[in-house]
Amino acid sequence: MTPEEVLARLDAPLSLRRRVGYLALTFTGLTASALIGLLWATEPGLPMRTNVAFAVLVVIGLCWAAFGGWAVTRRTPLFARDRVVAGWLGVGAWVAFSVGALIISLLRHDLEPALLGVVLLLGAVAALNLRAAHRARAALLRRRSVLAETAKGE
Amino acid sequence: MSDELLVVRCQLGEREAFAELVQGWHPAVERYVGRMLGGSDDDVVQEIWLAVLKGLPRLRQPDRFTPWLFTIARRAVLNRLRDAYARPEPEPIDDLPGDDEAEEVVNRETLADALAALPAREREVLLLFYLEDLPLDACAQICAVPVGTVKSRLNRARRLLRHEMVRKGYEA
Numbered sequence: 001m002t003p004e005e006v007l008a009r010l011d012a013p014l015s016l017r018r019r020v021g022y023l024a025l026t027f028t029g030l031t032a033s034a035l036i037g038l039l040w041a042t043e044p045g046l047p048m049r050t051n052v053a054f055a056v057l058v059v060i061g062l063c064w065a066a067f068g069g070w071a072v073t074r075r076t077p078l079f080a081r082d083r084v085v086a087g088w089l090g091v092g093a094w095v096a097f098s099v100g101a102l103i104i105s106l107l108r109h110d111l112e113p114a115l116l117g118v119v120l121l122l123g124a125v126a127a128l129n130l131r132a133a134h135r136a137r138a139a140l141l142r143r144r145s146v147l148a149e150t151a152k153g154e
Numbered sequence: 155m156s157d158e159l160l161v162v163r164c165q166l167g168e169r170e171a172f173a174e175l176v177q178g179w180h181p182a183v184e185r186y187v188g189r190m191l192g193g194s195d196d197d198v199v200q201e202i203w204l205a206v207l208k209g210l211p212r213l214r215q216p217d218r219f220t221p222w223l224f225t226i227a228r229r230a231v232l233n234r235l236r237d238a239y240a241r242p243e244p245e246p247i248d249d250l251p252g253d254d255e256a257e258e259v260v261n262r263e264t265l266a267d268a269l270a271a272l273p274a275r276e277r278e279v280l281l282l283f284y285l286e287d288l289p290l291d292a293c294a295q296i297c298a299v300p301v302g303t304v305k306s307r308l309n310r311a312r313r314l315l316r317h318e319m320v321r322k323g324y325e326a
Contacts, residue, residue, distance in 0.1 A: 001196045003180040006203050007173055013207055014169055077208045079167030140166050143216075147159040 013076045022076065023086045026068030027093035033061030035100040038115070042108055080137040087130030094119075094126040161216035172210075176203060182286060183227055189281055190231045192270050202230045221292040224282060228296055235274045268318045276311035279304055 012018060040046075040054035072078055078086065098119050105111045160178070163171030183202055188194045205226045213222055269277050275297075282293045283304075294301045 001180075001184065001194075001199055003173075003177040006176050006180060006200065009200055010203060010207055013204065014172065016167070016169070077211050079211050080165055081167035137166065140162055144159065144162045144166065147156060147162060151156060151159060 015076075016082070019072060019076050019078065019082050020085055020089075022068045022071040023082070023089050024068075026065050026072065027089045029061045029063070029065030029068060031093045031096050031100075033058045033065065034097050035104070036061065038101055038104055042104060042110075080133070080140050083133035084130070084137055087126070087133040090126040090129055094122050097122065157219045158217045161210065161213060161219050164210050165213070165216070172207065175206075179223060183223070185285065186224065186227050186281055187231060189269050189285070190274070190277060191234055195234070198230050198234060202227045205230065218295075220288065221295045224286070224288070224292075224296040225298075228278065231278075268315055268322065271318045272311060272314055276307055276314055279307040280311045280315065283308060 007014070036054060036057045040051070040058070046054070072086075101115055101119055105115065157175070157178070160171050160175045164175060180199075180203075184194065184199055187198050187202070191198065202223075206223060209222075209226065213219070215222075269280060272280070278297065279293055282288045282296060283290070288296070290301050290304055293304045297304060297307075299307075
């Protein structure tokens with residue numbers, strides 16, 4: 001087997017588009033499930049079949065999120081650049097959830113402090129995750145520069 | 155370009171760096187697998203590179219890439235040689251490395267020819283120490299044993315190798 005054949009066989013886990021796709025799937029599933037769950041929780045007096053429909057939609061969203069999460073942790077590696085992309089996607093998902101939650105709350109004329117707390121907590125998690133990803137990438141970039149300079153000097 | 159720089163570039167997500175890493179190390183991986191298993195095995199080589207790709211983001215010491223790579227390769231080979239490794243290890247030999255006259259006749263070609271007849275543990279240390287030129291501490295890290303055990307295995311391996319080469323009619 002030649003190195004080129006090895007690389008050809010590793011095409012799927014090496015594909016950046018595929019990794020970003022899995023990440024987007026994870027965050028979309030999570031955000032959709034959270035918003036549907038919020039709608040479900042704030043809608044009073046629903047008939048049984050509507051409850052079942054909401055539950056099914058939430059489970060579908062969670063399944064997609066679980067699949068995406070499994071793929072990015074087990075099937076493909078997440079490199080420093082991917083972690084930054086994941087961090088931004090996380091922030092995007094938080095913004096989408098926050099806007100959705102705000103609209104739902106405004107429609108209900110009722111802003112729950114608990115919901116506000118959850119939104120702030122998720123925002124903090126997203127921001128910290130993005131910061132950690134940036135710092136990890138910056139550390140690697142610095143190391144790359146040092147090693148490249150050393151290699152030039154030799 | 156140093157392996158450490160290539161590894162760091164890989165960890166950043168540069169696909170071309172991984173291609174360079176594969177091109178640089180694939181012959182060694184293939185040689186190790188082929189000699190440990192007594193023949194080439196594309197599935198094992200593929201398994202090793204997939205594990206390397208998945209593990210690269212978590213490699214804390216990029217300067218220790220070589221022993222890390224061979225640890226992964228060893229694990230993959232171990233899965234194929236489980237029966238050979240399951241046999242109990244013989245008693246250690248006390249003499250020091252370098253005292254054995256077989257060392258004088260060990261060279262890459264003759265070693266490669268006689269390796270197939272050696273037990274898996276001894277074959278492994280000979281491959282890593284002589285064919286891959288890895289230091290004793292790296293061999294110990296890869297095999298997950300103390301350095302003393304590596305020395306002992308090397309002694310035993312050289313003795314067995316000498317017997318094997320004499321048996322095959324090789325004269326020092």
